[in-house]
Amino acid sequence: MSATSPFGPELRRLRQEAGLTLTEFSVALNYDKGYLSKVERGERSASPELARRCDAFLGANGDLQRLAVRLEVESDTMETPATPSTWLVGRREVLAAGTGALIDLGLKLGGQALSAPDPLLPSFRAQFDQLRMLGQSTAPKILLPLLEAQTRVIVALAADIQSGTRVPALLLASRFAEFTGWMAQEAGDSGAALGWTGEAAGLARAGGDPHLGSYALVRRALVTFYGGDAAATVALARRAQSDELPPRIRGLAAQREAQGHALVGDELDCLRNLDKARKLLGSDDARTGADPVIGTSHVSDPAAMTTGWCLYDLGRPKAAAEVLDRECLRLPPHALRTRARYGFRRALAHAASGEVEHASTIAMELLAVMPAVPSATVNSDVRRLARELTRFRSNRAVRDLQPALARVLAPAHD
Numbered sequence: 001m002s003a004t005s006p007f008g009p010e011l012r013r014l015r016q017e018a019g020l021t022l023t024e025f026s027v028a029l030n031y032d033k034g035y036l037s038k039v040e041r042g043e044r045s046a047s048p049e050l051a052r053r054c055d056a057f058l059g060a061n062g063d064l065q066r067l068a069v070r071l072e073v074e075s076d077t078m079e080t081p082a083t084p085s086t087w088l089v090g091r092r093e094v095l096a097a098g099t100g101a102l103i104d105l106g107l108k109l110g111g112q113a114l115s116a117p118d119p120l121l122p123s124f125r126a127q128f129d130q131l132r133m134l135g136q137s138t139a140p141k142i143l144l145p146l147l148e149a150q151t152r153v154i155v156a157l158a159a160d161i162q163s164g165t166r167v168p169a170l171l172l173a174s175r176f177a178e179f180t181g182w183m184a185q186e187a188g189d190s191g192a193a194l195g196w197t198g199e200a201a202g203l204a205r206a207g208g209d210p211h212l213g214s215y216a217l218v219r220r221a222l223v224t225f226y227g228g229d230a231a232a233t234v235a236l237a238r239r240a241q242s243d244e245l246p247p248r249i250r251g252l253a254a255q256r257e258a259q260g261h262a263l264v265g266d267e268l269d270c271l272r273n274l275d276k277a278r279k280l281l282g283s284d285d286a287r288t289g290a291d292p293v294i295g296t297s298h299v300s301d302p303a304a305m306t307t308g309w310c311l312y313d314l315g316r317p318k319a320a321a322e323v324l325d326r327e328c329l330r331l332p333p334h335a336l337r338t339r340a341r342y343g344f345r346r347a348l349a350h351a352a353s354g355e356v357e358h359a360s361t362i363a364m365e366l367l368a369v370m371p372a373v374p375s376a377t378v379n380s381d382v383r384r385l386a387r388e389l390t391r392f393r394s395n396r397a398v399r400d401l402q403p404a405l406a407r408v409l410a411p412a413h414d
Contacts, residue, residue, distance in 0.1 A: 007051070007067040008042040014058040015040075029053050030354040032391070049352065049388065053266045056315025062265030121165065124154055124172060128292060132179060136298065136335045139374050140183040145300030147183060151176040155203065170207030174200045175292055178212065181219060186337075188376035190223050214240040215294055221256045225263070226377050233260030241328045255306045262313035262368050270310050278303035298335040299342075301327065309345055317352035324349055337373040340366050344381040351388045359385070360397035367404040382408055 015025050022040075026033040031050065038044040046054070051068035058064070084359035127150065135143055158169040181196030181265055197219045221236035239256035241250050258273035281303050299305050308323030322345035331339050343366045351359035363385060370378075386405050389398045 005042055005067070007064065008044055010067055011046075011054055011058075011064060012040040014060060014064070018058055019107070028057060031351070042246055045354060047387065049384065052265060052313060052315035054315070054316070056267070060265070061267065065265040089172045092229060120157065121169060121172065124150065125292075128172065128175060128179070132292070132297065133334070135179070137372060138336045139372070140187040143183050144180065144187065147176060147180040148183060151180060151199075155199070167207045170203050171209055173205060174203035174209070174212055177203055178215075178219070185223065185226075186375045186377060190227075193223060194220060210248060211246055212294075214245050215241075215252070218249065218253050218256050218295075221253075221260070225256065226380060228259045228263065228363040230263035233257070233263070247283045247285045248294055251277045251283075251303070253388045255302060258306065258310055267314050270314060274303060274307050274310065277306065296338070298332055299327075300330050300336045305342060308349070309342070312345060312349045312352070317349040321346065321349035321353055321355070323364075336369050337375065337378075340369060340373055340375065340378050341381075344378060344385060348381055348385045348388060351385060351392075354394045356389070357397045359389070360395075360401045364401055364404060367401075367408055370408045371391050379409065 001405070006164045015022070020028070022037055024031055026036050029036070029050075031053075035044060039046050039050070046068050048065075048068065051065045055062060063269070121323060131143065131147060131150075154169055154173040158166045158173065161238035177196050177200035177309075181193045181200060184190075184196055185193035194254040197216045201213035201216040204210070217236045217240040221233045221240075224232040224236060234257050237253045237260060241257075245253075254273045254277035255351070258277065261267075261270035261273065296302055304323065305327045308320050308327055311317075311320035311323060324342060328339070328342050328346055331342070343362060347359045347362040351360065370382075383404065385408065389405075392398045393402075
């Protein structure tokens with residue numbers, strides 16, 4: 001941040017208007033007084049975390065966040081490969097080939113060639129549930145080839161079966177494709193994630209379901225959210241909230257919009273959308289909607305968990321920690337990926353609240369499972385936690401945590 005940046009002077013003005021000395025302000029934010037003084041003078045840059053906290057504490061309603069200059073683009077959440085994914089299903093070609101192509105490929109189930117597809121759909125449906133559960137404890141790169149192959153198989157089966165069964169086959173294939181996109185995103189391949197999400201929407205339309213295409217907007221908004229693009233996140237999420245859509249999709253879209261507003265410190269719109277999401281996701285229609293369930297299947301109260309997530313981005317770490325403490329206790333033990341996702345956000349909230357030892361304890365437990373469930377998206381909060389803890393590097397708990405943090409954040413080598 002240059003000396004001419006308006007952030008520092010505006011921060012000083014708002015602090016003084018609030019009647020706070022620099023010492024009082026530093027104690028309230030749990031930041032070093034000397035560092036804050038340099039920020040106000042324009043000699044040091046304000047991190048996104050500090051900007052959010054100052055904004056929330058001084059009631060600036062996002063103004064300070066908009067003034068803050070981001071010296072580093074937080075693209076570390078997603079690593080787009082140099083070459084596009086080559087795994088997209090190509091449904092026109094597969095549908096034209098029919099099930100004969102499957103026999104040529106030697107694809108078998110239980111030692112029998114796939115020559116009688118109708119009875120196989122329940123088996124594939126059960127496999128979907130198993131793979132979804134396996135995704136909670138397995139590296140995404142291990143699952144991706146199997147998910148991609150299964151999607152192709154089911155699409156090919158739909159070519160030769162009777163019309164009455166073709167529709168559920170295509171709809172199941174769309175869910176495989178959607179989950180494949182999520183695993184691609186977890187693996188750090190945003191291009192493949194978007195490609196598979198689009199494929200899922202196309203398969204759903206072919207099966208007579210126009211709604212999954214709207215959910216694809218929610219998935220695309222997740223990619224832009226992790227890329228730090230608040231405006232695109234909000235715009236995409238709003239497109240998935242028309243009244244004719246199922247309540248579950250509208251509720252998930254409202255959650256995503258809330259997260260977009262939180263990124264820029266717009267607390268009013270964030271909380272308004274969280275309230276909307278809570279009502280939609282809590283409705284009877286949302287609970288008895290599509291099967292398999294759309295979106296997370298391991299968080300019992302998605303709106304409450306997202307509220308804790310957003311409170312941190314709004315610069316309210318203590319309130320965030322309280323909510324996340326409660327909601328993380330409700331996560332099933334086997335859901336390692338989900339526990340890591342929200343657990344690191346919980347650790348981050350405690351660290352930002354000055355509860356460094358507690359944050360380090362939470363993080364140490366989670367870092368032990370990260371090799372089993374590596375995640376490009378979770379790593380975004382791991383990096384934020386590492387930066388937050390550098391302010392407390394003299395703390396013994398932080399020093400003990402540093403080697404484990406470094407191992408998780410080290411670049412992977414093939």
